[in-house]
Amino acid sequence: MKRRLGQHPDAALGAVLVAIGLALPLIVTSRHWHTTLINILLFLIVSVSLRFIYLSGQLSFAHGAFMGIGAYLAGMGSKWLHLPAAATFVLGAVGAMVLGIITGYPFSRLRALYYGMATVFLGLGIVLFISTGGVWTGGATGLSGIAGVFHGATRYYYFFLGLTTVSLLIMHRLEFSRIGTNFKAIAQSHLVAGSIGINERQCRIVAVAIGCFFAGLAGAGYAHYNQILSPKSFDLTATLWILMYVLIGGIGSFWGPIVGTIILLLIPEFFRKLGIYSPYVSGAVLLLVVYLLPQGLVGIPSLIRRLLAARESEALVIAGVPEAPLAAETVTDGKESDQ
Amino acid sequence: MLLQTVGLCKRFGGLPAINELNMHVHKDEIVGLIGPNGAGKSTLFNLVTGVLMPTSGKIYYDGVDITKKSPYAVAKLGIGRTFQLNPLFGDFTVLENVKTSFYLHPHTSMIEIFFSTRRHRRNEAFIHEQALEILEVVGLQDVPNELAKNLPHGYQKMLGVARALATQPSMLLLDEPLGGMNPGEIDFSLKAIASMRAQGKTVLIVEHNMQVLDICDRVVVISFGEQISEGTPAEVRADKNVIATYLGGGKRC
Numbered sequence: 125m126k127r128r129l130g131q132h133p134d135a136a137l138g139a140v141l142v143a144i145g146l147a148l149p150l151i152v153t154s155r156h157w158h159t160t161l162i163n164i165l166l167f168l169i170v171s172v173s174l175r176f177i178y179l180s181g182q183l184s185f186a187h188g189a190f191m192g193i194g195a196y197l198a199g200m201g202s203k204w205l206h207l208p209a210a211a212t213f214v215l216g217a218v219g220a221m222v223l224g225i226i227t228g229y230p231f232s233r234l235r236a237l238y239y240g241m242a243t244v245f246l247g248l249g250i251v252l253f254i255s256t257g258g259v260w261t262g263g264a265t266g267l268s269g270i271a272g273v274f275h276g277a278t279r280y281y282y283f284f285l286g287l288t289t290v291s292l293l294i295m296h297r298l299e300f301s302r303i304g305t306n307f308k309a310i311a312q313s314h315l316v317a318g319s320i321g322i323n324e325r326q327c328r329i330v331a332v333a334i335g336c337f338f339a340g341l342a343g344a345g346y347a348h349y350n351q352i353l354s355p356k357s358f359d360l361t362a363t364l365w366i367l368m369y370v371l372i373g374g375i376g377s378f379w380g381p382i383v384g385t386i387i388l389l390l391i392p393e394f395f396r397k398l399g400i401y402s403p404y405v406s407g408a409v410l411l412l413v414v415y416l417l418p419q420g421l422v423g424i425p426s427l428i429r430r431l432l433a434a435r436e437s438e439a440l441v442i443a444g445v446p447e448a449p450l451a452a453e454t455v456t457d458g459k460e461s462d463q
Numbered sequence: 464m465l466l467q468t469v470g471l472c473k474r475f476g477g478l479p480a481i482n483e484l485n486m487h488v489h490k491d492e493i494v495g496l497i498g499p500n501g502a503g504k505s506t507l508f509n510l511v512t513g514v515l516m517p518t519s520g521k522i523y524y525d526g527v528d529i530t531k532k533s534p535y536a537v538a539k540l541g542i543g544r545t546f547q548l549n550p551l552f553g554d555f556t557v558l559e560n561v562k563t564s565f566y567l568h569p570h571t572s573m574i575e576i577f578f579s580t581r582r583h584r585r586n587e588a589f590i591h592e593q594a595l596e597i598l599e600v601v602g603l604q605d606v607p608n609e610l611a612k613n614l615p616h617g618y619q620k621m622l623g624v625a626r627a628l629a630t631q632p633s634m635l636l637l638d639e640p641l642g643g644m645n646p647g648e649i650d651f652s653l654k655a656i657a658s659m660r661a662q663g664k665t666v667l668i669v670e671h672n673m674q675v676l677d678i679c680d681r682v683v684v685i686s687f688g689e690q691i692s693e694g695t696p697a698e699v700r701a702d703k704n705v706i707a708t709y710l711g712g713g714k715r716c
Contacts, residue, residue, distance in 0.1 A: 133590075138680060179692070217616050271701070276603075287602070296575065298577065301576050301579070302571070302576050302587075303576050303577065305555075305559070305562075305563050306563070306566065308552075308555075309555070309563050311550050312551075312552045312554060312555070313550040313552060313555060315514065315546065316536050316546070316550050316552060316626070317515070317535075317552055318513075318533070318534030318538065319511075319512065319534060319538055319543070319544050319546070319626075319630075320538060320543075320563070320564040320566050320626060320629065320630050321535050321539050321566045321567040321630055322537035322566050323487065323534055323535045324535065330573065392675065
């Protein structure tokens with residue numbers, strides 16, 4: 125039976141995070157920190173939606189570019205057509221979704237590495253298109269003069285907190301419904317999925333459409349908050365950073381991209397003194413995660429549990445009790461991380 | 464005739480895997496498809512289910528031309544199948560494997576799933592019950608919460624059958640369902656397969672294990688992509704062509 129949303133085991137953790145989010149502006153008051161927090165909120169949507177597409181077995185390297193599509197559509201709608209913010213958000217999100225569907229259709233013939241390669245070039249193409257867009261997109265110098273929505277960073281913050289919460293709730297619900305199950309089925313074996321009647325192409329395009337919708341939505345938020353856009357913010361490097369948030373946090377769990385985004389966006393703030401060398405800290409974290417936590421940062425609790433269990437069973441072995449159950453558990457965990 | 468192939472050919476490069484094959488399966492039959500390694504048995508399955516496209520020839524199912532249909536469309540028409548090398552949803556539990564396979568019947572639209580409408584909840588409850596029943600049919604009722612990849616080989620084979628049954632097919636294509644099973648499991652599986660006919664399912668089995676002949680109404684023998692014999696199990700066992708193919712021709716001792 126399907127659980128109601130309130131009964132899901134993730135509900136309590138989510139509620140705690142939202143409560144912390146609500147309280148944060150009361151604790152940190154500097155404008156600089158507000159910008160960091162808003163950045164985190166927006167990139168939470170982007171990284172969780174990147175993982176959402178990945179659920180169907182597709183690792184997109186154009187996700188940052190789709191965020192750019194949303195940002196530029198919203199920005200241009202605001203600057204040239206003087207659309208109200210409500211309309212530009214819809215324009216950005218739906219525009220990115222439509223482009224996702226149009227490109228997702230031919231790409232859904234490709235799998236694994238070939239899909240990844242195709243999306244690399246799609247992302248490059250989108251950024252090239254934006255930077256050669258002349259006066260419309262502002263070209264390589266960027267697009268400025270986008271209308272703001274609110275006065276004061278606190279209002280922006282609470283608005284984005286709501287937007288992020290709703291977006292993540294929707295993607296969570298999709299993932300843990302039969303829709304997400306079908307995506308995961310395709311990712312595990314498209315042969316078997318086909319044999320039970322799942323339309324692989326349709327499912328994959330739906331996953332891309334939903335993922336791109338949210339990337340575009342976050343992009344629109346980005347445009348209205350910063351009020352100035354540069355194509356460089358959405359290039360391949362940006363996508364790789366988003367991918368890094370997902371991988372370091374843990375691509376196997378819904379919480380992975382959330383943890384990864386928060387930690388990797390806080391690192392440069394805490395290591396501000398290192399200046400341009402602060403990415404080295406992120407790199408060191410990446411290496412540590414790769415060596416110690418194949419499941420990503422979300423694997424820390426289970427690692428601690430395993431270490432505790434190992435100590436306990438050591439004590440039991442000394443007392444003369446065999447340690448078979450532990451060995452079985454460790455093997456299972458190793459296999460899971462391979463997936 | 465439920466399933467019919469007409470002049471079916473499949474070449475990989477220049478090599479014919481299936482050559483001018485004309486075969487048919489009647490409704491409510493259990494047909495065994497046997498032949499030595501590399502005879503093209505699995506290729507035939509992949510052609511019928513749309514995983515591979517034939518080089519030439521036609522395939523009809525219940526009067527409908529399914530030659531160029533994709534796998535999901537073939538499944539929709541009522542052909543369920545298992546795989547020889549048995550891929551499965553390894554990270555799903557046994558029960559999840561079967562529940563996921565209830566994709567076609569009852570089908571719920573994504574909108575209804577998202578809003579968890581009453582119809583969707585009713586369907587899910589129905590699927591849960593049906594899935595448990597199917598697990599009982601194939602003998603996996605004791606391990607519903609085991610991850611599929613951790614099952615022993617014989618159990619995985621039966622899980623494949625369970626998954627195919629969940630699509631509520633009118634025809635089942637079983638690709639070496641007895642491979643890797645111990646004698647006890649083989650007896651159980653043969654009974655399970657024979658009982659499927661009682662539920663109005665037509666079965667086409669590819670198998671190396673000759674015990675499967677006991678439950679077949681008719682046997683088709685192919686070698687190098689061509690049909691070399693056809694008949695009741697007793698007839699096929701006595702056929703000189705078949706004996707020559709399996710044991711080698713030449714002088715008899």
